Amino acid sequence: MIHLGIKSLMLHKLRSFLTMLGIIFGVCSVIAMLAIGEGASHEAQEAIKKLGPNNVIVRSIKPAGDPSSGGARRSFVADYGITRLDAERIKASIPGLSRLLPMRLIRDEVRFGTIKFPCQVVATLPYYTDITGTRIVHGRFLTPTDDFYRQNVCVLTAALASSLFPYQNPLDEHVKVGDGYYKVVGLVEERGTEDKRPQSGMTSGQPLDSNIYIPLGTAASRWGDTTVKRGAGSFEAEKVELHQVTLQFKDTDAVEAAVAPLNSLLSRFHKDKDYEFIVPIELLRQAERTKRIFNFVLGSIAAISLLVGGIGIMNIMLATVTERTREIGIRRALGAKKKDIVTQFLVETLVLSIGGGLIGVAFGVGVPFLVERFSDMKTIVTFWSVAIAFGISAAVGIVFGLYPARRAANLDPIDALRHT
Amino acid sequence: MSGKAIVRIKGITKIYDLGEVKVKALAGVDLEIQPGSYVAIMGASGSGKSTMLNILGCLDRPTQGQYFLGGLDVAHMPDDELSNARGKQIGFVFQSYNLIEQLTVIENIHIPLFYQGKSLEDHYDHCLKLAHLVGLGDRIEHRPKQLSGGQQQRVAIARSLANEPLMILADEPTGNLDSHTGQEILDLFDRLNAKGTTIIMVTHGEETASRAQRVIRMHDGKIASDTINPGRSSIAAN
């Protein structure tokens, strides 16, 4: 039966191929587009998940229109951001909070001997690694003792360590940051380093993989709250008590319940909006919503392209039926029932649509593969996108093949035989 | 005699309703055909020969009247059963051969079997034997386009025999052929009839009709004369 259908289609190779092309493009574009979309949203979601679905990140930001604000006029020091008092208030009044991780982030340079590198000093508490999922590669992370005694110890990111210490073991060496020397006690690797997304700190500037971690207490005694940044001919000072506070909640429900109280709490004590919230779970939900819309749009485009392909098939099959009216008459005279004729033409349509579908699947899987090979876009070909695209192509064959096939079968055998 | 007739027709009419005019293609025909006979149907163009043959071949239903084909009441059969009757009981040979161009000779011969659910693999020998019977045993893989008109008509004849039907219906089978090739086809019919195949053939040529046992002449949808051909055996011997 299928063999017979192929034989009839081979009678007009070019025409059959061109007819299939509509389905091939339709199926291919559905799978490829969904794969690229899936890849992009997967990357975004992974990045958001790294921030921790149970966390809320509060960051200090320089308020807009700063020069007119009171803090800046008093001196040349920009005074803004979250305070230690804010952190205490949050701890005291926000329900469902399990831990609060304060952080100071200072951009500076780190030196070892003659080698120096720009870096970001992250002054924080020992459980930083827990909350951010940072991995200890060598030695240890900061301890409560380090913090309590304001020890001059530091932990380096592995990448920074290998730049500073190309030839020797960095452990127990002393590096210089600002005016002070710090003993290296461990090396870590940030979870987010592979995709270079700012994850736990600054929005721009320092790459994530050149951090130097010191105890919060040590930073307070070394720097105070005011840091000075010297640029080429410029001089900038800012007073920020905490650059970032990561709030860890029991669960995502607690996160959602806490957003509104957090807002009202902070807005009560901050005249200017000098802080911002990052709520990963909300970002994640938003990413999922975006993805749903994206899939819906893609689905619509795909449906339209397959519809067009289907109409193309129907058009050709109607022409074929007219062209082969006589053949239909002959077959009817030789004993073919109506349903035999329906089957024959339906099989031909299905060979076109399923054949096109199969080729489309091959291209649809191949194109994302090439995209991933020759660009840094990530693609994910999902099983269901292949299944749906292929299923629709088969359905298109049946839906658009049935009418021409029935028309063929309902021809009067004598009229059909007389047809020239 | 009438008990074993393969065709029994009583008072058949066929009226084509064309809106304003009604064309009476058959105006009351009675006919019986015995197995093994060779019948020629003659008559002027428009006299109803093809209509008659179409009804005999179960391609068309009469407007009125009865038709029994090998004991089956064909006049009131549903479409699927008519298809079955055509496939099993009747072999068609057309003026314009009517082979299917995308199929090979042997596949064309196999079509009637295909619609009886018989595969070519299982009935290859049978089909091959038929190809040999019509002298095309060495052409079974050819396509119709690669054959001459006479050869195509032989394939059509082989095809008409595939299901071992009660009778072969041939509507001007030599109409598209030159006289020499036409004679060869008629010789083939003679041989088939000699082996017992029932043949009903529409023809224009008196000489062609003279090969038949029985000649039916039609006029305005009626049988004008129905005669037994006396000189038939002598021509068949040629």
Ligand SMILES: Nc1ncnc2c1ncn2[C@@H]1O[C@H](COP(=O)(O)OP(=O)(O)O)[C@@H](O)[C@H]1O
């Ligand atoms: N499908 C049809 N519709 C209308 N009239 C028809 C049809 N088929 C045949 N006729 C008419 O019926 C009559 C007999 O036709 P036909 O049997 O084909 O004659 P023949 O084969 O003897 O030339 C003619 O008058 C013809 O015009």
Ligand SMILES: [Mg+2]
């Ligand atoms: Mg005629």
